Amino acid sequence: MTSSSATSDPIIDVRDLHFSYGGHRAVRGVSLSIEPAQVYALLGTNGAGKTTTLELIQGFRRPDSGSIRVLGVEPTADLRRIRQRTGAMLQEAGLFPELTVQATMQLWSDLSSRVDDVDAVIERVGLDHKRATRVQALSGGERRRLDLATTIWGGPDLIILDEPTTGLDPASRQTLWALVRELRDGGTTVLLTTHQLEEAENLADRVAIMHQGRVAVAGTLDEVLATEPARVTFDVPPAVGAAWLTSQVRPEGVEVHQHPVRRPHGDRTEVHVTGPQPVRDLRWVLDAAARAGVELERLRANPASLEEVFHRVRLTDLTDPSDHPSDPSSDDPSEVRA
Amino acid sequence: MTVMTSSNGTTSTSTTGRPAGGPARPGPGRTPATQRRTALGRVLRMTRFELAMIVRQKVALLSIALAPLIAVGMALLNRPTSPAAWMVMLSSMSVLVLIVAVYNTTTSTVVARRETQVLKRLRTSELLPAQMLVSLALPYVLVGLLQVVVVAVAYQLLGAPSALAPGFYLVVLATAVMGVLGGFATAGFAATSERVQFAVLPVLLVGLVAAIFVLNPGAPDHLRALALLLPFAASSDLACRLLGAPGEMFAAPAFVVDLADRVGVPTATLMTAADVALVALWCVLFAATARRTWRWEPRG
Numbered sequence: 001m002t003s004s005s006a007t008s009d010p011i012i013d014v015r016d017l018h019f020s021y022g023g024h025r026a027v028r029g030v031s032l033s034i035e036p037a038q039v040y041a042l043l044g045t046n047g048a049g050k051t052t053t054l055e056l057i058q059g060f061r062r063p064d065s066g067s068i069r070v071l072g073v074e075p076t077a078d079l080r081r082i083r084q085r086t087g088a089m090l091q092e093a094g095l096f097p098e099l100t101v102q103a104t105m106q107l108w109s110d111l112s113s114r115v116d117d118v119d120a121v122i123e124r125v126g127l128d129h130k131r132a133t134r135v136q137a138l139s140g141g142e143r144r145r146l147d148l149a150t151t152i153w154g155g156p157d158l159i160i161l162d163e164p165t166t167g168l169d170p171a172s173r174q175t176l177w178a179l180v181r182e183l184r185d186g187g188t189t190v191l192l193t194t195h196q197l198e199e200a201e202n203l204a205d206r207v208a209i210m211h212q213g214r215v216a217v218a219g220t221l222d223e224v225l226a227t228e229p230a231r232v233t234f235d236v237p238p239a240v241g242a243a244w245l246t247s248q249v250r251p252e253g254v255e256v257h258q259h260p261v262r263r264p265h266g267d268r269t270e271v272h273v274t275g276p277q278p279v280r281d282l283r284w285v286l287d288a289a290a291r292a293g294v295e296l297e298r299l300r301a302n303p304a305s306l307e308e309v310f311h312r313v314r315l316t317d318l319t320d321p322s323d324h325p326s327d328p329s330s331d332d333p334s335e336v337r338a
Numbered sequence: 339m340t341v342m343t344s345s346n347g348t349t350s351t352s353t354t355g356r357p358a359g360g361p362a363r364p365g366p367g368r369t370p371a372t373q374r375r376t377a378l379g380r381v382l383r384m385t386r387f388e389l390a391m392i393v394r395q396k397v398a399l400l401s402i403a404l405a406p407l408i409a410v411g412m413a414l415l416n417r418p419t420s421p422a423a424w425m426v427m428l429s430s431m432s433v434l435v436l437i438v439a440v441y442n443t444t445t446s447t448v449v450a451r452r453e454t455q456v457l458k459r460l461r462t463s464e465l466l467p468a469q470m471l472v473s474l475a476l477p478y479v480l481v482g483l484l485q486v487v488v489v490a491v492a493y494q495l496l497g498a499p500s501a502l503a504p505g506f507y508l509v510v511l512a513t514a515v516m517g518v519l520g521g522f523a524t525a526g527f528a529a530t531s532e533r534v535q536f537a538v539l540p541v542l543l544v545g546l547v548a549a550i551f552v553l554n555p556g557a558p559d560h561l562r563a564l565a566l567l568l569p570f571a572a573s574s575d576l577a578c579r580l581l582g583a584p585g586e587m588f589a590a591p592a593f594v595v596d597l598a599d600r601v602g603v604p605t606a607t608l609m610t611a612a613d614v615a616l617v618a619l620w621c622v623l624f625a626a627t628a629r630r631t632w633r634w635e636p637r638g
Contacts, residue, residue, distance in 0.1 A: 094459025
């Protein structure tokens with residue numbers, strides 16, 4: 001067995017992928033490049049095309065056009081090789097309900113060419129006290145953990161997790177996140193889809209947000225957050241307003257908005273200053289306030305959150321066929337990000 | 339490199355030095371410990387597992403146990419008096435057993451596996467789709483063959499001539515395969531386990547009636563010839579021919595007799611060839627339907 005990661009090639013390289021279900025174009029021009037030992041989170045609204053993209057990557061479906069290389073091979077051309085080096089956890093566990101935890105792992109062991117120890121893997125996902133319990137008697141969270149145990153069996157090079165923490169309680173979620181980090185630190189590449197932005201923020205080295213079958217924005221978490229302006233916010237008395245600020249020459253890309261708010265100690269005007277460079281923008285506000293002698297209340301400066309980026313993407317119409325945003329880490333410089 | 343030899347004789351290699359069960363540590367420059375697994379070995383392991391699952395599934399086990407009992411019960415009720423009557427009984431009841439135990443059970447199993455997402459999950463394993471389907475089908479084919487052997491032995495104990503004709507067992511094998519393909523095809527029309535019994539009903543009833551009707555010498559030849567076109571009917575007719583039943587037991591419609599005279603071939607040869615073609619045709623039709631309607635996961 002060879003490892004494509006030894007040559008530092010991407011573990012997954014997807015280019016201009018298209019796929020339709022009948023007349024519905026589920027995936028439209030998706031490009032992704034996932035490097036070894038990365039956790040890559042694919043976010044998106046319902047029906048954004050995340051699961052279809054995962055299915056194409058796993059070779060479950062043949063793309064209408066575009067190319068996919070997983071671990072150096074095209075999935076539909078060499079399924080066997082992909083399966084030998086990949087573990088996958090689907091949205092639903094899909095385990096034999098009649099089997100015990102131990103028997104489930106034994107079956108997986110029988111089918112896999114990867115070697116591992118049944119007892120150790122069960123212990124690793126925290127199901128050692130449930131060895132003799134049938135799958136049908138496990139709780140939803142325990143089934144997810146058993147599912148994860150089959151996924152990490154033998155330490156695959158690539159792990160694909162489709163909404164892995166759906167239905168998990170907070171403690172189980174933390175355990176799973178710790179396991180994913182441990183796998184990544186051990187050199188495993190992890191591709192996961194999730195609805196939970198917190199999960200992506202906690203785990204992912206790179207993030208892509210899909211919408212309407214396209215990658216709307218992608219990059220490291222910082223790069224993705226930088227696509228949304230940071231915000232400096234403060235209160236001033238209504239009589240002061242924001243005229244002292246709007247009359248100044250604004251740095252490039254800065255916008256100022258104000259609206260009345262009711263605070264416990266009286267009415268105020270809340271001023272939002274958004275711009276691409278939070279430090280520069282904050283300095284501009286402070287300088288202007290000092291010059292005008294305005295006292296700023298409740299001053300705070302925040303980078304954009306992933307939720308704000310996600311919300312903006314959700315409201316963006318990407319159905320224009322000429323728009324093909326992609327992961328900036330792919331080599332094609334002609335690709336643009338939304 | 340670490341070399342491990344397991345109790346089942348498979349040899350595994352590791353370049354990681356990672357003890358089994360330790361943290362999964364593949365990645366850049368490293369290769370996970372592996373053992374050689376051939377496609378055949380994987381299919382056989384899965385087949386063994388599927389056979390064990392049949393024993394665990396009460397409904398499947400009941401269908402499989404009940405079918406030969408019904409066949410023996412029918413013989414006890416009818417008490418065939420001639421070797422030819424025993425051959426008719428064995429042929430039609432063998433097809434009955436295969437319809438109930440192979441066709442019916444395969445359909446139920448596929449729908450249940452799809453409903454519980456097991457089929458989809460197994461696709462992520464190293465068992466490739468074709469291997470998965472073979473592993474799923476093989477136990478039912480084997481069980482079907484075994485059941486027919488049990489029925490044949492039971493009939494012999496009741497006074498039937500011994501059924502040692504290899505051709506007969508080839509037809510049984512082909513019919514078991516047809517049953518599996520029919521099950522795969524029908525599973526595409528049943529969304530849930532509750533609907534399986536409705537989905538199998540048309541083929542089940544038509545097959546059972548036709549398999550018995552085509553070997554009824556009292557029925558008009560042209561109707562028996564038409565019934566041969568129905569699923570599983572030609573299997574019943576062909577099995578009986580290959581057991582060596584006399585020619586007068588079989589339908590010989592006038593147009594086939596005329597054709598046989600014209601081409602100078604015995605009518606029995608022509609009808610046997612027609613039976614073979616019809617069995618093959620139903621296998622192809624079921625396979626084509628299964629290919630069209632097959633789904634790995636429940637309807638969204």
